[in-house]
Amino acid sequence: MQNKIKMIPLAGAIAMAFAFAGPVSAQEVVTIGQVSPLTGPNAHIGKDNENGATMAIEALNAKGTMIGGKKVTFVLQSEDDASDPKQGTAVAQKLVDAKVKGVIGHMNSGTTIPASKIYYDAGIPQISPSATNPKYTQQGFNTAFRVVANDGQLGGTLGRYAINTLKAKNIAVIDDRTAYGQGVAEEFAKSAKKAGGTIVATQFTTDKATDFNAILTSIKAKNPDLIFFGGMDAVGGPMLRQMDQLGIKAKFMGGDGLCTTELAKLAGAGLKDGQVVCAEAGGVPDAGKAALDAFKAAYQKRFNQEVVIYAPYEYDALMAMVAAMQKAGSSDPKKYLPELAKIHYSGVTGPISFDPKGDIKDGSLTLYTYKDGVRTLLTVTK
Known part of the structure; x- marks a missing residue:
């Protein structure tokens, strides 16, 4: 074409x-x-x-x-x-x-x-x-x-936040094998482990996948506190829907590819208040x-x-x-x-x-969650 x-x-x-x-x-x-x-x-x-x-x-x-x-x-x-x-x-x-x-x-x-x-x-x-x-x-x-x-800053900040603020101990990591998804997931895992977390599962998908039941069922057996996804909202949204269908209650975290105003539409009922924490690779303080x-x-x-x-x-x-x-x-x-x-x-x-x-x-980073389907600011950090 x-x-x-x-x-x-x-x-x-x-x-x-x-x-x-x-x-x-x-x-x-x-x-x-x-x-x-x-x-x-x-x-x-x-x-x-x-x-x-x-x-x-x-x-x-x-x-x-x-x-x-x-x-x-x-x-x-x-x-x-x-x-x-x-x-x-x-x-x-x-x-x-x-x-x-x-x-x-x-x-x-x-x-x-x-x-x-x-x-x-x-x-x-x-x-x-x-x-x-x-x-x-x-x-x-x-x-x-x-x-x-860059991903070093983004994944590093999210890894520390997962352990120090969200108090996650057991973490599953999924990435879509793209340069972005793999890069941010690796930086996150490195930072989370350094902060004292344990990676209990590592799974892979693609940036065009729609069915995640096999990898999510495997992850559910590990009972993680948090799942980190390295990829875009077009995959992360359906993944959240299938997590909900499987009864997975873990927090869901991702980088800027996940952190869009469209995620709520893509995830539907799978997006629970406060469940998702994500980071935009930029942002401005109040000034x-x-x-x-x-x-x-x-x-x-x-x-x-x-x-x-x-x-x-x-x-x-x-x-x-x-x-x-x-x-x-x-x-x-x-x-x-x-x-x-x-x-x-x-x-x-x-x-x-x-x-x-x-x-x-x-470079700044902005952390968000979602409440009532609306992306909601948590903090701006360096």
């Missing part, structure tokens, strides 16, 4: 400039790529990411952004990787061939990591708004950045809450739906990239990449700056 390019429409003034023979040399068009799963089980999260990029493009064009003394019109070239590594590298090459000035994406670690080599070879800066596997920024690619905490709340309200008005999870990070990633272009006075990747590496940008998700590997400095 061929991917369709979605282009954000050019401003009316540019359309008129092409319709008539007037001079257009003072007007620069800058195309930025966006990649996320727009089809498949993770499409609701991928579309949320795309929406965040759309809002950034629209905001930049509305205020008449200048780069190097020229007014710029931004265009978004949005591609679908369907959470598939092979498709991810194909669309990465497509964006390189289209000579985009930068890429926001990909969403999943499993597509972000292989695509990052293609962008690096082409010298195109890439900022992921949501990929958390540590390997992404450990490859030595100076074009790779992320605006969220920054007003800006994030304003973004969420604008998103609701623009798309007639709530933020699913990572739209604000996609928005900030694109805005930080453009801020680097403005500092360099150029949208040429070779010229603005050094500015991106040392950027200090104040975003709706908090301050954005990167360490030498491209990881966000002082």
Whole structure:
């Protein structure tokens, strides 16, 4: 199936400039790529990411952004990787061939990591708004950045929280064998064991599975206090339903892939109040809450739906990239990449700056539970 390019429409003034023979040399068009799963089980999260990029493009064009003394019109070239590594590298090459000035994406670690080599070879800066596997920024690619905490921070925090706050002693771990799911589950298990917990069962599934009765029945026999799932909400929701059917009362914990506003719909009656504890690989303390709340309200008005999870990070990633272009006075990747590496940008998700590997400095984590089907804040931590 061929991917369709979605282009954000050019401003009316540019359309008129092409319709008539007037001079257009003072007007620069800058195309930025966006990649996320727009089809498949993770499409609701991928579309949320795309929406965040759309809002950034629209905001930049509305205020008449200048780069190097020229007014710029931004265009978004949005591609679908369907959470598939092979498709991810194909669309990465497509964006390189289209000579985009930068890429926001990909969403999943499993597509972000292989695509990052293609962008690096082409010298195109890439900022992921949501990929958390540590390997992404450990490859030595100076074009790779992320605006969220990595799995070491995420899994480590959840492991400690499971033992020290939830008082879990016996823990079962399930992962979906993706780069993200396996990575966050391993970091969680390592941290939980270090904090004094016991891993009584380790099971595996896939990111497309729907039947978990065999692995859950095996886990039930171990009588765990808590089950940790490394994977996305599209799998975690049905898993919660089947836990309920099997009478498993254990707490259910997961990382950012699980921690969405859609989990309640996917889990249905399987989502009990206070049963799930999950972490978003980002977040702002109370001092920054007003800006994030304003973004969420604008998103609701623009798309007639709530933020699913990572739209604000996609928005900030694109805005930080453009801020680097403005500092360099150029949208040429070779010229603005050094500015991106040392950027200090104040975003709706908090301050954005990167360490030498491209990881966000002082990345926050937000822990949530669910009450009456609504994702409810527990705490923001580092």
